[in-house]
Amino acid sequence: MKKILAIVLxxxxxLGMSSFAFAEDTVPMKIAVWTSNESQLELLGSFVQxxxxxxxxxxxxxxxxIAYADFTTKLLLELQGAEAPDVYWVTETSAPxxxxxxxxxxxxxxxxxxxxxxxxxxxxxxxxxxxxxYAIPFSTSPFILLYNADLFEQAxxxxxxxxxxxxxxxxxxxxxxxxxxxxxxxxxxxxTVDGAGYTxxxxxxxxxxIRTYGGDAWDAEGNVLIDNDGAIEAVQLFHDMVYVDQSVVxxxxxxxxxxxxxxxxxxxxxxxxxxxxVTWKWGMCTLPGNNPVIGQAAIGAFSGSKNGELAAELAAYxxxxxxxxxxxxxxxxxxxxxxxxxxxxxxxxxxxxxxxKNAVAASIATGRVLPAHELYPQISVEAxxxxxxxxxxxADVAAIMHEVGDIYRSYVG
Amino acid sequence: xxxxxxxxxxxxxLLILIxxxxxxxxxxxxxxxxxxxxAQVFGKPTFLPVSWRWENYKEIFQIQxxxxxxxxxxxxxxxxxxxxxxxxxxxxxAFARLRFPGRQVLFILLLTALMMPIEVIIIxxxxxxxxxxxxxxLKPLMLIPIFGAQGAFSAFMFxxxxxxxxxxxxxxxxxxxxxxxxxFWRIMxxxxxxxxSATAILAFxxxxxxxxxPLVFTSSxxxxxxxxxxxxxxxxxxxxxxxxxxxxxxxxxxxxMLVYLFFQEKVTDAxxxxxxxx
Amino acid sequence: xxxxxxxxxxxxxxxxTGYAFVTPQLIGFxxxxxxxxxxxxxxxxxxxxxxxxxxxxxxWGNYEKLxxxxxxxxxxxxxxxxxxxxxxxxxxxSFLLSLYxxxxxxxxxxxxxxxxxxxxxxxxxxxxxxxxxxxxxxAGPINYCLSKIGITGPNWLTDKNWAMISVVINRVLKNLGTxxxxxxxxxxxxxxxxxxxxxxxxxxxxxxIKRVKLPLLMPTxxxxxxxxxxxxxxxxxxxxxxxxxxxxxxxxxxxxxxxxQAFKMFNTGYASAIAVILFLIVLILTIIQWTLRxxxxxxxx
Numbered sequence: 001m002k003k004i005l006a007i008v009l010x011x012x013x014x015l016g017m018s019s020f021a022f023a024e025d026t027v028p029m030k031i032a033v034w035t036s037n038e039s040q041l042e043l044l045g046s047f048v049q050x051x052x053x054x055x056x057x058x059x060x061x062x063x064x065x066i067a068y069a070d071f072t073t074k075l076l077l078e079l080q081g082a083e084a085p086d087v088y089w090v091t092e093t094s095a096p097x098x099x100x101x102x103x104x105x106x107x108x109x110x111x112x113x114x115x116x117x118x119x120x121x122x123x124x125x126x127x128x129x130x131x132x133x134y135a136i137p138f139s140t141s142p143f144i145l146l147y148n149a150d151l152f153e154q155a156x157x158x159x160x161x162x163x164x165x166x167x168x169x170x171x172x173x174x175x176x177x178x179x180x181x182x183x184x185x186x187x188x189x190x191x192t193v194d195g196a197g198y199t200x201x202x203x204x205x206x207x208x209x210i211r212t213y214g215g216d217a218w219d220a221e222g223n224v225l226i227d228n229d230g231a232i233e234a235v236q237l238f239h240d241m242v243y244v245d246q247s248v249v250x251x252x253x254x255x256x257x258x259x260x261x262x263x264x265x266x267x268x269x270x271x272x273x274x275x276x277x278v279t280w281k282w283g284m285c286t287l288p289g290n291n292p293v294i295g296q297a298a299i300g301a302f303s304g305s306k307n308g309e310l311a312a313e314l315a316a317y318x319x320x321x322x323x324x325x326x327x328x329x330x331x332x333x334x335x336x337x338x339x340x341x342x343x344x345x346x347x348x349x350x351x352x353x354x355x356x357k358n359a360v361a362a363s364i365a366t367g368r369v370l371p372a373h374e375l376y377p378q379i380s381v382e383a384x385x386x387x388x389x390x391x392x393x394x395a396d397v398a399a400i401m402h403e404v405g406d407i408y409r410s411y412v413g
Numbered sequence: 414x415x416x417x418x419x420x421x422x423x424x425x426x427l428l429i430l431i432x433x434x435x436x437x438x439x440x441x442x443x444x445x446x447x448x449x450x451x452a453q454v455f456g457k458p459t460f461l462p463v464s465w466r467w468e469n470y471k472e473i474f475q476i477q478x479x480x481x482x483x484x485x486x487x488x489x490x491x492x493x494x495x496x497x498x499x500x501x502x503x504x505x506x507a508f509a510r511l512r513f514p515g516r517q518v519l520f521i522l523l524l525t526a527l528m529m530p531i532e533v534i535i536i537x538x539x540x541x542x543x544x545x546x547x548x549x550x551l552k553p554l555m556l557i558p559i560f561g562a563q564g565a566f567s568a569f570m571f572x573x574x575x576x577x578x579x580x581x582x583x584x585x586x587x588x589x590x591x592x593x594x595x596x597f598w599r600i601m602x603x604x605x606x607x608x609x610s611a612t613a614i615l616a617f618x619x620x621x622x623x624x625x626x627p628l629v630f631t632s633s634x635x636x637x638x639x640x641x642x643x644x645x646x647x648x649x650x651x652x653x654x655x656x657x658x659x660x661x662x663x664x665x666x667x668x669x670m671l672v673y674l675f676f677q678e679k680v681t682d683a684x685x686x687x688x689x690x691x
Numbered sequence: 692x693x694x695x696x697x698x699x700x701x702x703x704x705x706x707x708t709g710y711a712f713v714t715p716q717l718i719g720f721x722x723x724x725x726x727x728x729x730x731x732x733x734x735x736x737x738x739x740x741x742x743x744x745x746x747x748x749x750x751w752g753n754y755e756k757l758x759x760x761x762x763x764x765x766x767x768x769x770x771x772x773x774x775x776x777x778x779x780x781x782x783x784x785s786f787l788l789s790l791y792x793x794x795x796x797x798x799x800x801x802x803x804x805x806x807x808x809x810x811x812x813x814x815x816x817x818x819x820x821x822x823x824x825x826x827x828x829x830a831g832p833i834n835y836c837l838s839k840i841g842i843t844g845p846n847w848l849t850d851k852n853w854a855m856i857s858v859v860i861n862r863v864l865k866n867l868g869t870x871x872x873x874x875x876x877x878x879x880x881x882x883x884x885x886x887x888x889x890x891x892x893x894x895x896x897x898x899x900i901k902r903v904k905l906p907l908l909m910p911t912x913x914x915x916x917x918x919x920x921x922x923x924x925x926x927x928x929x930x931x932x933x934x935x936x937x938x939x940x941x942x943x944x945x946x947x948x949x950x951x952q953a954f955k956m957f958n959t960g961y962a963s964a965i966a967v968i969l970f971l972i973v974l975i976l977t978i979i980q981w982t983l984r985x986x987x988x989x990x991x992x
Contacts, residue, residue: 036476036477036634064632064633064634065633065634066632066633066634067634067645067647068647069647070628074632075632077539077548077549077629077632078548078549078632078633080543080548081543081546081548081549082546082548083549254455254655255455256451256452256455258451259450259451259452259455260452261452261455
């Protein structure tokens with residue numbers, strides 16, 4: 001069966017390989033990713049070619065773009081087939097299951113030459129089992145706050161930066177600001193992350209508040225903290241914003257920050273390109289309390305690959321210092337040396353060095369990844385049914401959070 | 414009397430208004446917003462597009478291989494329909510007119526496929542297609558409309574039709590020296606025109622609209638069909654691009670809708686005859 | 692003697708031709724329907740997981756798990772709730788519309804054309820468009836229009852009391868055209884003289900419908916009921932795109948739960964057990980249909 005490939009970087013290959021005449025050394029490599037952005041794929045493609053040059057071989061690389069929403073499902077279906085990818089991206093929530101099921105190759109030897117100690121221990125926790133590394137994070141992207149400066153001005157509200165300077169950027173302030181903007185301009189004060197903060201992104205939406213108030217989903221020891229007093233207070237605060245103040249884009253309403261229909265939103269720096277065409281001034285800052293969720297994505301090698309060793313080496317190469325530095329503007333790095341570098345601050349032309357430092361780097365410093373679990377898909381489906389009950393004006397927040405807690409406890413610890 | 418007549422006329426207009434609101438307005442709304450910017454999609458509903466942004470129709474082909482998806486859908490639907498008709502016309506004729514041992518049993522066996530939802534067998538089918546090396550290709554999407562429930566349905570339609578043809582026709586043909594195949598190919602198939610078009614229309618619609626099968630059997634972007642493609646107008650992190658989604662949806666609907674409006678009588682007949690009475 | 696062997700030969704040729712004609716379809720049927728159907732039963736007795744590659748015989752294990760799976764029972768209930776809402780609404784509307792259209796009054800042709808538009812539209816496109824139309828607040832056109840006449844529209848898709856109704860409305864509108872046309876075919880075939888005679892006897896229009904038209908159309912009504920009922924068990928695209936089974940699992944139906952267990956959680960064995968349940972439900976409905984069909988055609992003779 002002749003497979004039609006997502007994006008063939010043939011041109012890049014011919015250019016890079018013209019000095020090598022040994023066609024028989026060509027190794028096919030298939031890489032599954034969820035971006036379909038051509039410039040990003042081109043960048044990744046150049047890493048592969050540099051790697052091939054270093055090894056003195058030809059690599060016939062194909063990138064396969066799988067939509068993010070179905071990425072894990074589709075990827076797993078692919079791994080079942082004859083033409084499985086050799087190297088693939090892994091989402092954070094599927095990490096434990098992919099490691100436990102043996103679909104990822106151990107990368108310890110392959111990454112040995114690229115200064116593995118440079119990765120902070122916290123950044124690697126999801127991707128290791130014992131001392132073995134199964135995938136290497138290429139993106140450690142915190143959820144930060146984007147805001148529409150024009151709307152703040154129009155409503156006569158101080159900017160978040162001013163509040164931060166005062167040391168007064170708390171969730172209570174945030175609630176107040178959101179309400180003031182809604183009352184003054186009629187525009188929603190806040191949109192949850194892509195409007196999905198009630199459903200698929202409920203954790204990214206609620207955890208920053210919950211953590212600030214002393215709760216969490218569950219900790220490393222298996223203690224569920226989602227329904228302690230702090231967590232309930234935190235969820236109540238958000239609930240009040242939606243149903244008492246009515247300053248948050250409510251469930252089922254697709255009004256979007258990026259189209260000017262909300263004054264603030266939870267976001268990641270990869271989304272800033274959405275703002276290229278807007279006519280209003282926007283800003284970026286840390287979340288109140290600065291306890292954001294960090295989204296991670298890693299690159300791993302398929303344990304069943306025909307060229308397993310090479311695939312592992314390629315995965316390690318693509319996360320070396322040089323490569324990581326070049327993609328840092330799109331995907332904030334997990335490597336401490338790159339994070340600390342001056343280049344990182346100027347790596348994204350849409351984001352000022354101050355924003356990169358005060359919002360992005362500061363969020364990475366204090367943020368944490370989502371809790372992980374081998375049965376994460378099951379847990380999230382069951383928990384979602386409980387979380388859904390929150391989104392009514394008369395919801396009993398404490399009872400519902402206890403219900404979520406019971407579901408977590410039945411899996412964790 | 415006069416009041417009664419105007420009352421009736423009013424009710425008729427009301428009915429037409431309601432039907433228009435439910436069945437025409439959604440399409441109108443879709444077309445209007447396919448020519449808006451993303452922000453305008455959520456403004457107050459307007460009767461005409463605000464910005465007339467024709468670039469949307471260009472961008473849908475740039476953001477993902479939409480042309481390819483369109484092609485895939487057409488290919489799958491055409492191959493599926495053609496194969497479906499060919500295979501089921503033969504078997505439908507045999508079940509109606511040729512005597513062979515086990516005919517009744519085999520026919521009833523085949524009919525079990527008629528009501529079998531694909532959802533029941535999708536899991537084993539997935540593993541089977543994997544073992545055949547058909548995963549992430551269009552082959553399962555072509556095979557299932559030919560041999561699955563839709564195939565059994567077409568065979569049933571053909572059988573019901575051929576059973577009504579007078580025996581004399583075949584006997585005369587046989588005297589003229591035609592064999593069974595000749596009778597089928599030269600005499601029976603040509604008079605089966607109405608059934609062919611009816612089953613073809615139904616098979617085409619079924620293959621064109623199938624969603625679960627491509628969802629399960631295809632994974633790479635280049636093998637997507639339209640139903641998958643339409644829900645994939647998101648940016649890298651899953652944020653939908655509403656105006657583009659509407660433009661793509663319009664492109665996916667318009668051709669088939671025009672075909673329908675053009676062949677409306679045929680389509681209507683196909684539905685009326687879709688054989689509940691057999 | 693010679694003549695008889697000639698007959699036999701002809702018989703044999705006919706039988707061979709018959710087998711040749713049905714073979715392609717039967718091979719396809721065996722490979723793509725029968726074997727998978729047998730396999731789904733086999734899988735349902737195994738602890739089979741796609742992610743871990745496990746495949747261990749567990750006997751009735753999956754079925755025992757079903758008994759204790761609250762989500763499964765909820766799903767089963769939702770499936771029936773969906774059908775119970777959808778089937779009568781669809782039937783009553785399509786029946787009345789077909790009677791109206793059968794009179795061939797002003798606007799009939801227009802109505803007949805437009806109610807069929809959603810039928811030729813893919814379910815995915817139809818669901819996507821309606822998802823926008825049904826937005827909550829006043830962001831969606833429907834609630835916007837309702838607000839203009841002073842009605843606060845519900846949160847169609849995010850309120851657990853409305854989500855199922857929204858999906859039902861979407862499906863009814865999508866498939867109404869098919870049933871209207873099937874009924875219309877039957878309406879057009881009704882003997883005119885019987886109806887005229889009833890009218891001459893002074894029966895009101897309602898009485899004509901109830902006493903004459905409905906009995907005449909009963910066979911069609913029964914068939915359409917079962918077909919619509921079986922079809923309603925299969926609602927997948929609408930659910931996936933409009934509500935994703937939520938809120939609070941209020942629109943999670945059997946087919947979506949099968950997909951969820953098999954392709955999101957990769958519990959293929961457990962999902963197969965749910966598929967077997969779906970198969971049994973459809974089987975029972977099909978048997979009912981064939982029994983009715985026999986009875987009805989008996990009547991007609």
